[in-house]
Amino acid sequence: MEGLKSITIGNLTAWTCLALSCLAAGSAHAAKRKEALPPPSLQQTFAPGKLKEDVNVLRQALERGHPGLYLYTPKEEFDRHFEQVEKAFDRPMNLREFYLEVAPLVEKVYCGHTYFDLPQKLLNSLLKDAPQFPLPLIFLNKKAYLDHAKTEIPLGAEITAINGIPMNDVMEKILPQVRSDGYNVTMKYHMLADDFALRHFLSFGQKETFRVDYIPFGSNEVIQKQISAISGNKLEGRMAQRHSNTGKLKKYKLGSLEKGISLFSMNTFDFGLNKKGRQKYKGFLRENFHELEENDDVQCIILDLRQNDGGFVGNDAQLFAYFAQSPFRNFRSAQSTTMKIPVKEHLARNQFPKMLEKIFAKEFEASGSGRFSMIDEKNRRWNPKRTAFDGQVYALISGWTHSGGVVLCSYLLNNNNVTFIGEETGGGHATFTAGNMVLYNLPNTGCQLEVPLIQYENYRGEKAFPKGHGIQPRHKVTQSQKDLVANVDTVMEFALQLARKSTIRETPPGK
Numbered sequence: 001m002e003g004l005k006s007i008t009i010g011n012l013t014a015w016t017c018l019a020l021s022c023l024a025a026g027s028a029h030a031a032k033r034k035e036a037l038p039p040p041s042l043q044q045t046f047a048p049g050k051l052k053e054d055v056n057v058l059r060q061a062l063e064r065g066h067p068g069l070y071l072y073t074p075k076e077e078f079d080r081h082f083e084q085v086e087k088a089f090d091r092p093m094n095l096r097e098f099y100l101e102v103a104p105l106v107e108k109v110y111c112g113h114t115y116f117d118l119p120q121k122l123l124n125s126l127l128k129d130a131p132q133f134p135l136p137l138i139f140l141n142k143k144a145y146l147d148h149a150k151t152e153i154p155l156g157a158e159i160t161a162i163n164g165i166p167m168n169d170v171m172e173k174i175l176p177q178v179r180s181d182g183y184n185v186t187m188k189y190h191m192l193a194d195d196f197a198l199r200h201f202l203s204f205g206q207k208e209t210f211r212v213d214y215i216p217f218g219s220n221e222v223i224q225k226q227i228s229a230i231s232g233n234k235l236e237g238r239m240a241q242r243h244s245n246t247g248k249l250k251k252y253k254l255g256s257l258e259k260g261i262s263l264f265s266m267n268t269f270d271f272g273l274n275k276k277g278r279q280k281y282k283g284f285l286r287e288n289f290h291e292l293e294e295n296d297d298v299q300c301i302i303l304d305l306r307q308n309d310g311g312f313v314g315n316d317a318q319l320f321a322y323f324a325q326s327p328f329r330n331f332r333s334a335q336s337t338t339m340k341i342p343v344k345e346h347l348a349r350n351q352f353p354k355m356l357e358k359i360f361a362k363e364f365e366a367s368g369s370g371r372f373s374m375i376d377e378k379n380r381r382w383n384p385k386r387t388a389f390d391g392q393v394y395a396l397i398s399g400w401t402h403s404g405g406v407v408l409c410s411y412l413l414n415n416n417n418v419t420f421i422g423e424e425t426g427g428g429h430a431t432f433t434a435g436n437m438v439l440y441n442l443p444n445t446g447c448q449l450e451v452p453l454i455q456y457e458n459y460r461g462e463k464a465f466p467k468g469h470g471i472q473p474r475h476k477v478t479q480s481q482k483d484l485v486a487n488v489d490t491v492m493e494f495a496l497q498l499a500r501k502s503t504i505r506e507t508p509p510g511k
Contacts, residue, residue, distance in 0.1 A: 040119065042096040042126075042202075046444055051089040051098055054442040055082070057346050058102065058116070058449050061440050062109070064342035067335055067371070067455035068433040072110040072182060072468050081105050095122075096202060098445055104176035110468065111452065112181040112402050112426060113434045118202075119446035127236075131229035132197035133162070133210055136242045139189040140479055143167070146214070147193070147242045147484070152227050154216050155243055156485035161213035162200070174199045180426055181406075182468030186399025187426025197235055217485050243487065249307060252281070254288045260297055260503035261496070265304045266319065269311030269404040281315065289322045289387040299503045300392035302495050306422060310403025313435075317382055320411040323393065323418075324384035328411060332457040334374035334435070336364055341438055341453075348439040348448065356436050356453075374454075392502045393418045394495045397473060402427040403434060406458075409471045413461035419498065422491050423478055425470030431457050 059082055062069055070078065088101050099118055106116035117123065137159065138147035144159040144167050153159075160167055171192075177199060180187040192199060201207075210227050230238075249267045257263040271277040292298050310316075317330055339360045341353040360372070367373040395412055397420055406427030412418045413429075435454025442449065465472050475498075479490040 040095050040122065040446055042118075042122070043094050045092045045094050046098065047092055048089045050444040051093055052086055054098075054444050054447065055085060055089070055102065057343055057440070057442055058106070060343050061346070061438075061449055061451050062106075062114075065338055065438070065451045065453055066109065066111075066114065066433065067337045067453065068111060068431065069109060071431060071433075071455075073108045078108065081108060095445055095447075096205075099202065099447065100177075102447070106449070107176050107179060110180065110182050111433050112179050112187060113432070113437060113450070113452040115179050115448075115450050117448045119441075120448065122446075126198060126201070127232045130198075130201055130232055131206060131208060132232055132235050133200050133207075134197075134227055134230040134235060134238070135159070135212070136193075136235075136239050137196050138193050138242070138244055138484065140481065140484065142171070142185075142189065144196075145481060145484060147244050148238060149243050150241075151238070152225060153212065153214055156217035156481055157214040158217075158481070159212060159214050160222060163204070163207065163211050165204075170200070170204075173203050177203070180399075181402065181428035181432055181470065184399070184424050184426065184468070184470050186424045186470070187402060188399070190399040190426065194239070198232075217481060244484065252284060254284075256298075257302065257496070260299045261302065261499045262292065262298050262300075263302045263304065265307075266405075266408070267304075267307040269308065269315035269408075271312065271315065273312070278315075282318065285319060285322055286387075289385065289389060292389055293387040298391065300394065300499045301389060302394045302396065302492070302499060304396045304492075305401050305405050305409065306396050306398035306491070307400055308402075308405030308408070309400055309426075310405055310407075310434075313404070314380070316404040316408040317380070317411070320408055321382050321385045322388050323412065323415065324382065324388055325390070325415055325417075327381060327383050328414065329382065329459050330380045331407075332459050334379070334457075335367065335455050336360065336372045336436075336453055337370075338453070339364060339372055343440065346440045346443060348441045351438055353438070356438070359436065390417065392499070394499055395420050396491055396495055397422040397425050397471060398491075399423055399426040401425040401470075403432070406432070406470060407456075410458035410460035413463050413471070414459075415461070419475070420471060420473040421475045421477055421495050421498070422473050423476060424472050427470055429458065429460065429465045429469065429471045430467075431455060 085101055085105055103116050106114065135151055135153060136147045137144045146153050146155055146157045146159065149155045162170055174192065175185065175188055178188040178191055208229050210229065211224060212227055213222055213224050215222055251268050251271065252266050254262060254264040271281050340357055344353050347353060363374055363378045364372040365375055395409065395418055397409060401409065406425045406429065409425060410429060433452040433455045435452060437450055437452045440449045475494065477491045477494045483490045
């Protein structure tokens with residue numbers, strides 16, 4: 001469930017803020033009247049005609065605006081899915097039933113920047129007050145483990161069933177609602193570690209108690225326990241105290257890990273639009289890579305990208321310039337299917353269609369294939385920095401690595417000194433849709449649909465992975481149940497072992 005909405009200014013993705021509001025007075029009045037209405041409840045019922053109208057708006061927004069709609073699901077198959085959903089609306093349905101019908105349909109876009117959700121006010125209310133599954137979970141190798149040291153069930157226990165339903169069946173129902181790039185599921189499991197309780201609530205209905213089957217760590221015996229639901233507010237407190245929680249992460253940090261090895265944690269590319277944030281980031285890179293060049297002892301960098309789900313376009317390239325071995329560009333190509341925002345009358349408040357259309361007019365041109373391509377001068381060329389690091393790089397990746405995080409990884413595929421460790425990235429290795437993004441409110445249910453309007457092809461090396469998949473690590477490593485309980489970072493420990501061997505090999509005799 002998403003709380004952040006985004007637009008784009010030029011090539012920079014910008015998180016929507018009230019300071020940018022500049023709606024016409026009439027539109028603002030209408031928005032205020034609409035906002036004053038109470039949000040629908042999950043039990044509110046809608047006539048078949050109203051449901052079909054909402055799906056029609058959703059379909060128009062996707063078909064006329066989404067540049068990668070048929071990247072993984074052919075048009076014929078999409079048409080069949082839409083027909084099946086419309087046939088399901090042969091009777092009145094409540095909002096929860098509508099959501100469960102439509103969410104798996106939107107997921108067929110297989111795009112991590114495209115999502116369908118309940119009305120925001122309703123989501124906020126559910127997250128605060130609804131009785132929910134009370135146990136914080138973490139998913140390792142597609143299995144669910146308890147990620148809390150002080151609940152009714154012991155830390156690290158494997159959850160095998162909820163209310164008599166095996167976890168495999170629970171996940172089979174929930175996963176089609178969760179977005180990701182392409183066919184990979186690593187991102188889905190990471191997202192569910194954050195919102196499993198709400199997904200379970202929507203998928204299986206409200207429950208006051210849960211019968212949980214689990215296997216304690218170090219045991220083979222299945223134990224069953226009855227546990228009461230807790231409010232979203234209380235669950236939020238538990239989630240903040242998860243055993244795996246490392247606290248607030250710095251956006252970026254570089255420092256010595258041990259002799260010859262530096263750790264560079266790059267946890268986001270979202271530094272805001274203000275000049276101060278961008279200059280601070282540039283200064284950080286310039287100063288630290290200058291120090292690395294001056295320090296002959298540093299032979300390898302562990303580059304941790306496991307939490308990096310992207311941010312502002314250009315920040316990824318800014319960093320890669322300090323690792324690049326040859327000139328490169330922001331991307332191979334960027335395309336759109338339209339220069340005009342479709343179904344504008346259903347855009348959510350604080351969207352700026354005129355501004356976006358002006359940007360398209362300045363930055364895109366007809367390509368002759370019915371699509372529009374970004375003009376060449378807007379695709380920036382970069383040269384390697386004089387202080388670019390040429391030692392060994394061990395890049396740690398996970399299902400959370402998405403958007404700009406994967407763009408950086410795709411750049412790194414051009415290098416011969418980079419080894420990927422961890423799990424498949426949540427972002428696609430070759431093509432993804434993002435850039436200018438618009439948010440719609442469906443007219444009757446109030447459900448939300450976000451649609452990206454630009455399709456990018458990554459500036460990547462020759463190494464290819466199967467279509468619909470992210471960058472796959474050379475060394476697939478995930479945390480073990482034992483290491484979860486002991487709070488050991490399995491992936492980092494594996495990378496350290498490789499880095500230590502690398503420094504031994506490269507250290508000249510007598511050093």
